Amino acid sequence: MRNLPERDSPERDMPDHGISVSRFSTRPLYLQARDAIAQRIAAGEWKPHVAIPNENELARTFGVSPGTMRKALDLAEAERLLTRRQGRGTFVNDPSSGEQRERYNSIRGRDGKRICGDVEVLNLLETTVNERECLRLRLRLRERVIRIRRLRLTDGKPYMLEDVAMPAKLFPNLTTHQDASQRFVVLAQQFGVLLGKGEERLAIGAAAPDVAAALQVEEGATVMRLDRVIYTLEGKPAEWRLGQCLMEGRHYLAELN
Template sequence: MTAVGKFSTRPLYLQVKDMLIQRIAAGDWKPGAAIPNEIELSRELGISVGTVRKALDEMEHERLISRRQGRGTFVIDQTSTEHAVRFSNIRDPGAVRIGGDLVNCTIVAAAANQTEAQHLELRNGEPIFRIHRLRAHHGVPLMVEESIVPQALFPGLERETDDSPSIVVLARHYGVLLGRAEEKVGVAAAKGDVAKLLGVEENTPVLLLDRVVRTIDGRPIEWRLASCNLRQNYYLAEMN
């Protein structure tokens, strides 16, 4: 018997899930690697296979693992082309999600102002990074964005030599698992720098994307404000 126990009120399969998520986040199993099979996990934990299955089912639904009959269960690489753009609802004319390629990136350390603290559920003045990026698609400017992240989750980010192209890549680099996101969609007229960077005339209408990405535990990890010139691309929201 390991960290899971039958004397908590929390259902066993959720404890199993928590434990597996924790081990993935800790790097016990790298992205792309196989997880022990169901029988083995159930023996290790001294519980039934069905209980392990229920934990794995939920994790698959949350895109943490992928299971295939006959092959096994694998940790999903969130930075793979398939998953890297899952928090972008912008599609190219062929309906595939695009996130834009990084053109330019500057990082500044600062203290959270009130809006920033509110969006990230921090206290006023807590340390954050402000990341400004310009993104292009097929060489054409797509969006300018300001991304706010708490310093606590990304220690030493400002000294990184590599660029930090997106929250998905950052999260993987710092061992954080991402969950859900909400995005407000609005419209505004491009002004000054924004217009210049996007290569459009002043007052061209652009899409305004105000997005909060959360970790698997539901804590906000990034607040991003983007101005986007869609051109022939479009924004697509799916509803269940």
């Protein structure tokens, strides 16, 4: 256990709802503090664009030192949960606004700017996972997924057909909602799912008949296949998407780190 300054039992007077910071856990305090921050944001307790308490106050309420609190805040900022601005405060990020909304969209136009088209839902259902979904979403057989087929358009012209699958567990009763045409990032926010890293596999393919019809091109036309998985902050798969995209006048921008 770690050094306990003066106080005998720091967590005695803390209520035990949700995630708290405990010295009886082996998990480092700064990670516990970050978890607590993430939990408050996911639960909507701290809302986007609103400032959260300052470092010293947070340190006091979590029962850790300011230095440890700072480390937790640094981490949360790197994970895009927060934005800190010197002299102003620490603000909860809004995944559905500005750059953040298009975080996982790497398709750019000739000008190098992101293409943010309209979305048209072609199909939406909840079923049992198939084999590929099992693999990508790391689900067990017989688990349920929400499956969406949708079309993205710019200026009324379709450019990408998407087949999306999401674990039904993470998005309860999504099919009864009206808003399946929302961007995934916005959906996740509404369901209290915080998103982390993702990976996307790109290959070149030929449009199958149904794909060609949806994209309004001839069968066998060359398309870019974008096979993408987005994970939650904790690393669980939250979305698998197979996109089939016409690349004339467009490119994909990848960051190398």
